[in-house]
Amino acid sequence: MVREWKRIFSIPNFYVVLLIIPPIIFLFYGFIYQKQFARELPMAVWDEDGSSVSRTLTDMMEHNENIHFTHVVFSNAEIEQLMKEGKIFGAVHFPKNMEADAKKNHQSNITLYTNGAYLVPAKMIYKGAAEIIIKGGLAVVLQKAEKQGMAADKANTLVQPIKLNTTVLYNPEFNYQLYLTPGLVTVGLQMALIVASVLILNLEFKKETIDSLLKISTSSSQIVIGKMLAHLCIAWILFILISFVVFPVFDLWKPQTYFSFFILYTLLSLSCIGIGMMLSAISNNLLFVVDVALFFTSPAFVFSGFTFPRWAMPWYDQVYADIMPYTHFLDGFIKLYFMELPIGYAIPEMVRLLVFIGITFPVTIVLFQRKVNQYLKTLRS
DSSP states (O other), X not given: OHHHHHHHHHOHHHHIIIIIHXXXXXXXXXXXXXXXXXXXXXXXXXXXXXXXHHHHHHHHHHTSTTEEEEEEOSSHHHHXXXXXXXXXXXXXXXXXTHHXXXXXXXXXXXXXXXXXXXXXXXXXXXXHHHHHHHHHHHHHHHHHHHHTTOXXXXXXXXXOSSOOOOOOOSSTTOOHHHHHHHHHHHHHHHHHHHHHHTTTTHHHHHTTOHHHHHHHOOOHHHHHHHHHHHHHHHHHHHHHHIIIIIHHXXXXXXXXXXXXXXXXXXXXXXXXXXXXXXXXXXXXXXXXXXXXXXXXXXXXXXXXXXXXXXXXXXXXXXXXHHTSHHHHHHHHHIIIIISOOOXXXXXXXXXXXXXXXXXXXXXHHHHHHHHHHHHHHHHHO
């Protein structure tokens, strides 16, 4: 273990991947979402009605935190051109005679344009504008009913007999930094640990240091466990960096969750080290195992279900997601960190991570012992 520590701090392959790149990446991810919210998205208004109702609805939308009117247009072609130029994310069209039609109980269609190529802004514009347009329509009907002599409370009940109240838990403000930064930081950690771990055993042969290693022990189990403990200590250093530096800097500090987070994090780290060491024991081809590690870890965020539910993916993609430890870590992480649940809620995910550990390390020990025996046999002959 002590020998492996010295190697980590002296060989660039290790200290660059484990100690230099991760802090840079962690901070980089955090600063991407420094604004926390995507607000005041630029929109255009096309008002053919020019009535008090259309102006009121425009003012109400302008006061919505997601919407900011930057352009006045007079045709559908102008809206399309502004979207192509990236100057607006959406637009609203009030048709002619909208107010007059509403007063005559005739239906009038307001058109809301959104740019579906930018999925998140489109949804935010729709959410903000739709709520206001619906409320504005109800207000027009309510005002007409009151003018006809109906009591205000009765008119309100008639216009909106059922009212929807929404409560958003765990991230009520839809804070992008709170949502994405922890997930990106931990998936970056998985990549760093696995990429570094694939070098642990085969680098001994590459750098011709295997003889000095075998002078300490020829037992594969001792070698694997010793190296594993050294890299686990480095993972714990990264945990301290994440929990007590990165998270507080970006206002993600949740100290009440850190014990359960640490347990889950340790299981993720052991799973990643186990996968990396197993690949390292399988092949001495350094380039090959690094390529396999990158191919294995790169799509982890996409397949994890963090941005798109796994149950909606094809079965073969779900299988691919299940063979990555980050998928199960994320399921537990959402429960323990985001929802702040007791650690017992994450037992299924912890068991799955233990399966990774229980498979990869024994396989690594068996495969590397064969390599050690073969190398010793070659020396004797």
